[in-house]
Amino acid sequence: MTTYVVTIPGTLLAERTEATIKTLENALRPADPRGTQLGEAEHLEMLTFYSGSSAFSIRLEVEADDTKAAEQQARQTVSAALRTAGYSQDQAPLGDATITGITE
Template identity: 60%
Template sequence: MTIYVVTLPGTLLTELTPEARTELTRALRGSDPRETDLGVAEDLDLLTFYPDSSAFSLHLEVEAADTATAEARARDLATAALRSVGLTAEAAPLGDPVITGIAGP
């Protein structure tokens, strides 16, 4: 298995409260790339919001056999975490996942 860092862009169409942001981060615990050497080296934050925009990016670490599986796992993680704070796919649509880091087995 290989460790991948997958970036998922998204857009918030509803406001995310500070409490929901904290809960979203908590829901993604364990997939935070800052918890790995790769994430620290790349200085990746789990959740990035862009100023003056409703756009955001999630940077997730997943373990998978190939890139397609890594992208699918990251999307599943992100979708479940967003739903856990009350954000549906319509309220926080996600873009296509992109592999932004790979660490060997």
């Protein structure tokens, strides 16, 4: 198994509150990339909202056999976390997942 850092962009089309963001961060916490050497060295933030917009990116650490499986697992994790925070797929559409780091 290989450790991947996967970045997934998205747009939040529903209201964003401190409570929903905290719930989202807590749901994502087990996959926080700061736990990897790459994440620690690069000071990667798990959740980033871009100023003045509803666009965001989420960076996750996943263990997988290959890049396709890593991207798929990351997308499932992000989708589940968004649902936990109360956002439907229509309220928080996601872009393409990108591998932004690999450690073995």
